[in-house]
Amino acid sequence: MSSQSAQPAAKMRHRIRLRKMSDLATKVCAFIPLMLIVLYIFIVFMSTLTRVQREFLFLHRLRIPTWKKFHSPEYYGLAPFKTRNFKLETPDGETLGTWHVLPQGVYVEQEPFPPRERLPDTIFDDAFGQRPTIIYFHGNAATRAQPHRVRGYMEMSGRLNCNVVAVDYRGFADSSGKPSQEGVIIDARTTYDWVAKKIKTAGADPATNIILCGHSLGTGVTSALAERLAAEGTFPRAIILIAPFSSVIDLVDSFYLFGFFPVFHPLKAVPRIKEYIRSSWADPFESKHSLLTTSSPMLLLHTLNDGVIPSTHSETLFNVMLNRSGAQNKPHVEETNYEGWGTLKVAYPNGLPLIKWEGKHGGHNDLGWAEGTFDLMAWVADL
Template structure:
């Protein structure tokens, strides 16, 4: 008994030592990259991206693409047709692959939602496929789903700058197709019209990518039709104070009593994904979707983003509507010249992965994107 008590005495010391070791390891760039992106967790494993029907999409509704980035990487993507265009095929359902011209024309005829998934997994993961189905059928949009560099069948190694390049390649691909390769950049009106046909949406890690992309576009005086952030975080620095690795290992939260130590570890964040700063000058309608039972990213991050976005418009009235059993919708209108609505849904259910494709969420996306 005495021996057991003596051993138990060392347990707290061992746990503190293990925690310290984890923190030190996370300051190493390769370890931090693996922990943040989890890009080697390629679930579903051995996915056959050339046959998206295997993962729940309708026959020949989706084309498999490879997009080239400005720095020479090749990223995998799926383009899912809007329902109205898919159901107009003859015969229906189609019995063989549709021509590239059908997909290209669809990008001109209907708005496109570009979707950026979270860490781990790939574009064939079940909850993402459910989202594509909802977007393409309920919203009647094209969907372009992108796998970042280092994920799935994409080349390269992930980084914040790299993922932003991937996002820009996807955006430029859609933008260029709308005008069939014409030089829209020489015509500001045409550029704005094309931007207004594109919705950018991200889930989890993808919200950092979408925010960075929207911020980059805003610096060029450009605005997508809408920005949709599903289970977003304010910045990686703020997330690490609340995030638990593998859902039980706290990262920087225990250091809150030691501000200097916490700031020191903050200096080793190589991929900050500062969504707050990136969204500052954006002028697109913004939708935040977050469930209170999200076990990965605390819903306080959406509350913080909503408050941050509302501060420059403090005189605007925030409207709040409670829906029994479903959640609370809060919104304010910045005015058409400053970006229109900002809407935040604080959902009762949905966890981390099961809210972007749900019916109520799709209604809010339809509202924010004016579809």
């Protein structure tokens, strides 16, 4: 066969290959929407399973920092021998890794200074009678040694001169067990009872010396604990909620996968399925209901650029607390805008301060140790 006759045949085979590839691409493109629909249905179905829900809600397997030096808090940036590491035992048999950071005023009185060896427990126990205590409940994932959390302890113990007790829930860090809503509430109550006992032994009043502080997931834990304490007629000195949510169910409704895809928004077209999804959540953490029975000064901190929990959740909680006395008794709200910093709302329902700060910057994790927000903490807790 001559080269001239071979060229048309080669071109024909090339065109046939191109046509086949084009047909295949067309079929694949037609199949992609179906694949996306199947994937979406799979994600929605998986979200109804309690085990899957808890993996994503708590993220307790993500143990950052990965190194385990909880027995040496100095390794994570805390001052030498300012913090004691110990374990709390819950009524249902779990053990919780815990830190107690001394107030700065107590710490600097030690001789020699800085301390050269571990301080005796009596120093830490006596400190509960000298300064108020902030019980800190952290968010999901990681541990009590996460850098932004440690920075918060530093400011609370230093700038606010308070005891700080930070606990890792069951299943987190060096704590035993697996987390659930009821489980972490038991952990919170165990921590509160331990602190209250220490304060009472030190000769002070637990009710006026304990401040509850939660961040992110920890705001749900804090709110649930406050509700149970309120049922017993106990009200903390103050409640501080950093980047809170009104409820996990509300948060799921507003959840964006990878920051741009609203996973559950399409279900608005099928209300029954959407309601089924909402009712399937095993750990709803309904803070907007839990806080209704509390009677403590309250501070809500949030930022407009929070990429995890929209700041509208804090606005919801603020309005819930503002309106619980009824529309006729709704207190006056003083709103002040601070250029470059944020907006402050202050009201006094039932004579107690209700403060909400909506910052312009700080994201989800950084507002918990910012200088201006600690001034607000000192205000609401009268420190």
